[in-house]
Amino acid sequence: MPNAAEILVDTLIAWNVEVVFGMPGDGINGIMEALRKRQHEISFVQVRHEESAAFMACAYAKWTGRLGVCLATSGPGGAHLLTGLYDAKLDQAPVLAITGMQFHDLIETFTQQDVDLTRVFNDVAVYNVQVSDAAHMENVASLACRTALARKGVAHLSVASDIQEQPSDAAKRSKRNRPAHMPQNMFVPHCVADNEELEKAAAILNAAKRVAILAGRGAIGAAAELEETAGLLQAPIIKALLGKAVLPDDHPYTTGGIGILGTLASQQAMETCDAVLIVGSTFPYIEYYPKPGQARGVQIDCDAQRIGLRFPVEAGLVGDAAETLHALNRRLKPKADGMFLAAARSAMHRWREMMRQSEDSEGHPLKPQLIARAFGERLADNSILAADSGQNTELAARHVDLRDGQAFGVSGALASMACGLSYAIAAGIAFPGRPIAAIVGDGGFAMQLGEFSTAVRYGIPLKLLVIKNNMLNQIAWEQMMFLGNPQFGCELQPIDFAKAAEAMGGKGFSIERADEVERVLDQAFAAEGPVVVQALVDAYEPMMPPKMPPDYAKNFRKALPQTPGHELIEQNVAREPAKTMMEAEG
Known part of the structure; x- marks a missing residue:
């Protein structure tokens, strides 16, 4: 008879799960053995840190639309999953987290690693269960998979180490728990927008x-x-950041991103529109939406809870984006006046010219815009x-133009550091043979540096660009612009990431000057296997919003004289191509 762990793994296989990301531990020995026995049907990808396993499961779900699964041992192993699981929760990615526990009859006795992970996961999970025995596992394993997919969130199963090895015939089945009463197939609710709301929209x-x-x-x-x-x-x-790949960045209808990472053309469009149609987005920065009373709102989302979350819409269309837009389009009248779109295109053309000026800088130290653009062009x-x-x-949002057929992923609402490499590895696991690339900072990369060895182990064809300025650069600029405080505590001890990549079995390249960019990137992209390209860039290059809000400008002026390197910052701001337009618009 199968034991509880085997029932779990068989259920995952029945739900078409092909890969589990995790790290072994004595609290999950039974599950590891069940995976070993089924390794020709379901793969186990060993990571170096459980946080990476959760990020990979989240990213896998985002890349594929399928269930992502991560596995961690009891106590600290399970706790390490939390950051990646919150990434899944906030971006609505279906993920199943499986954790071990101490022996079932030692729970809450202060034994080793005695952490009630169901209590710990109570906020992050839409389904959260401590498995009592093998008969219980028959029901909850399938229900966990279904709930994660149906609710687009995190499901969690916590299983005591001895229960994992309990045979199903040893479980004390209640009379109402009939074997095989829980179906293994998925019932996906099909949500179609209401006709009355379509007419209103x-x-x-x-x-x-x-x-x-x-x-x-x-x-x-x-x-x-x-x-x-x-x-x-x-x-x-x-395009909100998570929607960067919805259309190619050079598409004539798009004005690119929005927000502090976005374009001035997008901001101008939001500031002058009289109606906004939101499709599959809950972009969180409310200050970038139209002002109250300026524009009427229509929103399309598959989740009714998300309708009107950021902007007061008058028509909420709950349904699949493609089907709902198709139904809406049949009710729309073609507009003869294209002046608004023409103005947006013109503004986007000017923005692109300014970005090109910043990317063409050949001075020293190396400008990060230049290396980001050159890296993106080689994808x-x-x-x-x-x-x-x-x-x-x-840099990825503004200076890498995605083309048709390319995909993009990032930690959206959580905006967590240390996700980029894990996302890239998950993409390589999900789509063997496709070229994989990532742009990361030296701060985030250092947090999960050892995970590069995972890319080496599994042969991910990864090209990883590390923006190395020995600084938590965005945080430093936020200190100045958000609160008017001088930069403090953001300097990083330098790491030679190229040498670290080679030490882990990959290849490493370094770029310090503009005249090295083309040659070194050509070499890096010609190399096989996982590759790190570290670019030592100007730490004083400003992160300017597309339009400087008055309070940001005031805070920046206040903080600048007290900030180390303020003379270099002032020089860079004076050369900023968008500075004239920002001041004129501000």
Whole structure:
């Protein structure tokens, strides 16, 4: 008879789970043995830190749309999963977390690693169960998979080490728990937008003269329908960061990103529109939406809870983005006046010219915009690009133009550091043979540096660009702009990441000057296997928002004289290509 751990693994296989990310430990020995016995049907990817396992499971779910699974031992092993699981919770990625426990009859006796992980996971999980025996496992394993997928969140199973090895015939089954009464198949609710709401939405959009579209990750897979909508409404498409791959960055309808990492063209469109259509996005920064009373709102989302979360919409369309847009498009009247879209295109053209000026700087020290642009231009048409959180996110958002067929991923609402490498590894596991790339900062990369050896072990064709300024750069700028405080505590001890990559069995390259960029990147992209390219860039290069808010400008001026290296910062700000337009608009 199968034991509880074998029932669990068999259930995962039945739910078409192909990979489990995790790290062994004595609290999950039974589950590890069940995975060993089924290793030809389900793969175990060993990581160097449980946090990475959770990030990988989250990223795997995002990349594939399927269930991501992570595994950790009792106590600290399970606790280490939390950051990656919160990433999944906030970005609505379906993930199953499996953790071990001490012996079932020693729970709450202060034994070793006596941590009630169900209590710890109570906030992060939509389904959270301590498995009591093998008969219980037959029911809850399937229900955990179903709930994670149906609710697009985290499910958690915690299993005592001795229960894992309990045979199903040894469990004391209750009379109501009939064997095999829980189905193994998935029932996906099909949500279709209400006709009355569709008519209301169409009336709002047809009456508007200047419609802006905000598209997020929920719009991925609806590119054709979104393009038709934009054409009918003559509306620019603004992309939230998670929606960067919805349309190619050079598409004539898009004005690129929004927010502090976005473009001035997108901000201008939001400030001057009289209606906004939000598709699959809950972009969190409310200050970048139209001002109250300025614009009417329509929102499409598959989750009714997300409707009206950031902006007071008058029509909420709950349903799949592609199907809902298709139904909406049949009700839209083509707009004859394309002046609003033309103005957005013109603004985007000017923005691109300014970005090109910053990317063409050949001075020393090396400017990060230059290396980011050159790195992005070398990505193959089917590349998958991950970014970490920090200044590197801005560089990926603004200076890497995604093309049709490329994919992009990042920790969205959680914005966690140390996610980029894990996201890239998960992409390589999910899509063997596709080129994988990541842009990370030296701060985030150092947090999970050992995980590069995981990329080596599993042969991920990874090109990893490390923006090395020996500084937690984004945090330093936030200290200045958000609160008017001088930079403090953000300097980092330098690490030679190229040598570290070689020590772990990969290849490492270094770039310090602009005239080295083309040659070294050519060598790096020609190399096989996992590659690190560390670029030593100007630590005093400013992170400027597309339009400097008055309070940011005031805080910046206050903090600058007290900040180390303020003379170099002032010189860089004076040379900032967008500075003139920012001041003129501000």
